[in-house]
Amino acid sequence: MNAFEQTVAGEQISGPPSQTDYLLDRSFRGLATVCAWLILIVVGLILWKIGAKAVPAISEYQLGFLTGTTWDVNKQVYGILPEIWGTLYSSILALIIGGFFGITMAIFLTQDFLPPRIALVFRTIIELLAAIPSVVYGLWGIYVVIPFVRPIADWLNAEFGWIPFFSTTLSGPGMLPAALVLSIMILPTIAAVSQDALRMVPYRIKEAAYGLGANRWEVILKVMLSTASTGIFGSLVLGFGRALGETMALAMLIGNSNQLSLSLFSPGNTLAALLALNFPEAGQHEIPVLMYAALVLLLITFVVNMAGTAIMTMTSKQLKAGR
Amino acid sequence: MNMNFSAASNVNASKNAHSNVVIDCNLDKVFYGDFLAVRDSHVPIQKGQITGFIGPSGCGKSTVLRCLNRMNDLIEGFRFEGNVHFNNQDVYHKTVDPVVVRRYIGMVFQQPNPFAMSIFDNVAFGLRLNRFKGDIAECVENALKKAALWGEVKDKLKASGLSLSGGQQQRLCIARAIATEPAVVLMDEPCSALDPISTRRIEELMIELKEKYTIALVTHNMQQAKRVADKTAFLSVEISEGGRTGYLVELGETSQIFDDPKEELTQQYIRGEFS
Numbered sequence: 001m002n003a004f005e006q007t008v009a010g011e012q013i014s015g016p017p018s019q020t021d022y023l024l025d026r027s028f029r030g031l032a033t034v035c036a037w038l039i040l041i042v043v044g045l046i047l048w049k050i051g052a053k054a055v056p057a058i059s060e061y062q063l064g065f066l067t068g069t070t071w072d073v074n075k076q077v078y079g080i081l082p083e084i085w086g087t088l089y090s091s092i093l094a095l096i097i098g099g100f101f102g103i104t105m106a107i108f109l110t111q112d113f114l115p116p117r118i119a120l121v122f123r124t125i126i127e128l129l130a131a132i133p134s135v136v137y138g139l140w141g142i143y144v145v146i147p148f149v150r151p152i153a154d155w156l157n158a159e160f161g162w163i164p165f166f167s168t169t170l171s172g173p174g175m176l177p178a179a180l181v182l183s184i185m186i187l188p189t190i191a192a193v194s195q196d197a198l199r200m201v202p203y204r205i206k207e208a209a210y211g212l213g214a215n216r217w218e219v220i221l222k223v224m225l226s227t228a229s230t231g232i233f234g235s236l237v238l239g240f241g242r243a244l245g246e247t248m249a250l251a252m253l254i255g256n257s258n259q260l261s262l263s264l265f266s267p268g269n270t271l272a273a274l275l276a277l278n279f280p281e282a283g284q285h286e287i288p289v290l291m292y293a294a295l296v297l298l299l300i301t302f303v304v305n306m307a308g309t310a311i312m313t314m315t316s317k318q319l320k321a322g323r
Numbered sequence: 324m325n326m327n328f329s330a331a332s333n334v335n336a337s338k339n340a341h342s343n344v345v346i347d348c349n350l351d352k353v354f355y356g357d358f359l360a361v362r363d364s365h366v367p368i369q370k371g372q373i374t375g376f377i378g379p380s381g382c383g384k385s386t387v388l389r390c391l392n393r394m395n396d397l398i399e400g401f402r403f404e405g406n407v408h409f410n411n412q413d414v415y416h417k418t419v420d421p422v423v424v425r426r427y428i429g430m431v432f433q434q435p436n437p438f439a440m441s442i443f444d445n446v447a448f449g450l451r452l453n454r455f456k457g458d459i460a461e462c463v464e465n466a467l468k469k470a471a472l473w474g475e476v477k478d479k480l481k482a483s484g485l486s487l488s489g490g491q492q493q494r495l496c497i498a499r500a501i502a503t504e505p506a507v508v509l510m511d512e513p514c515s516a517l518d519p520i521s522t523r524r525i526e527e528l529m530i531e532l533k534e535k536y537t538i539a540l541v542t543h544n545m546q547q548a549k550r551v552a553d554k555t556a557f558l559s560v561e562i563s564e565g566g567r568t569g570y571l572v573e574l575g576e577t578s579q580i581f582d583d584p585k586e587e588l589t590q591q592y593i594r595g596e597f598s
Contacts, residue, residue, distance in 0.1 A: 202436070204432060204434050204436040205436055205438065205439075207394070207397070207432060207436065208432065208436040208437075208438065208496070208499075209438070209448075210394065210397060210425065211392070211394060211425055211429065211430035211432065211500075212425065212426075212429070212448060212449045212452060212499065212500070212503070213422050213423065213424075213425040213426030213429075213449070213452060213453075213503075214422070214452055215422045218452060222448070223438055226438070226439060226440060227438065227439045229439075
């Protein structure tokens, strides 16, 4: 007990925290610090391991690996341009479709279109979508989505085949069914985070818009969305990140063929699907190559997330500080 | 949209000349759900004047104000008995769209609430809603000048409205409200979140604005009503079944309310015996 604590000790109910209090406080802080560092260490280890295993392939194929379009194990010619293209293309398509529906649902569920109780039911159903295993989505895609889109795809190809997006026929698996299923998979993320963003908009902002004589849609489109834009953008970044890394459903639906095509109906491949399908039978020589591909996938998701975060901090700073 | 109501501000101006009442507020009972929030409050708002509403917390000053431009429609369970007339037209008539009411009767809120957009876009918001065909930049400049904010922001109109200080934000909200030249501006404790200097500026502003606009001002600060209001309405609160109900105690010229209040309750309030 120090001099300060001794001045009124014993006369008051108030007193200094006990040794146990201090110990708890310190150990909790220590635990939190360790956990924070652990995340960094695990990420570092993953990068280190993959990087080390990829070194032989990186030195052998260098940057040509990124622009090559054939994958032939027998001739030991490897290139992942079609996979990079397929990863980005399927994710962007999914982002467009999933983003549109996700944001629309977020508006529908937060802007008093439904009685609160029914809105809660809808919200729970959307969140349940996130709990469905990837492989189930894949099966659903094969047995439901592909048969459903095939006649539409055939018609589009027959009537509008001159448009690059419709330039091939759908032979079964392909970009469109993959992107459709992928969009449903990222929908819960986008809808949930956008809902949070919209709910965070203070009521007084909404009131201000109504007070100026805006009708409901003007309030939503001109004020609510722009005020929540940073959070909504964040939801899109998260959704895109999830789409880039999604593996199983895509491996089942995209066709796994090394094609580089704008057509929505052409089969393609993604980095994650390539890794999942080739690892089990990979020989000594193929493993470093696959590690190299994994590193590229990691890099793409990393860049997308960093760029997204950077844009978000920039816009939120602009909103707050101006200029 | 109701044409009668839209045209009211022009056509009925002459009809009303003798009384000069822009908004005739006759609230008999205002309910939120089962809760009686306000009773028996009849306050005519005179054209070109500032009508102040004072009274203790929970006396329903804001509720009364929000009945005038149908902001209470946004609150579930709101209903009322009585009527509100704007230039002799029933504001709550079933053919009147509340959106239209709010375009003629603007509002400034307790908390500054600029949108997360540039200063210019904030002020232009109402003009764009009304599909204003004239020179938006000129109107924005005029509104900002009237709100005594132009000098401070003219070099950074593209900056976000949220980058301004609290007092500036509130003047921005006033500029936004008056840019579309509504007939009446309702001010709901506009200075409660502000420092004394900003408060002073906004009070000066209200006095300038009443040349052109009719103002209804809710204030928790008696002295503010004394400084700026032409007429003052004193509301009080009584404990009633299921909660507290506000009602109008006395309405009169501001000087009369403060120097020679008729009601015992008003005298006590003015003397500061309760608040």
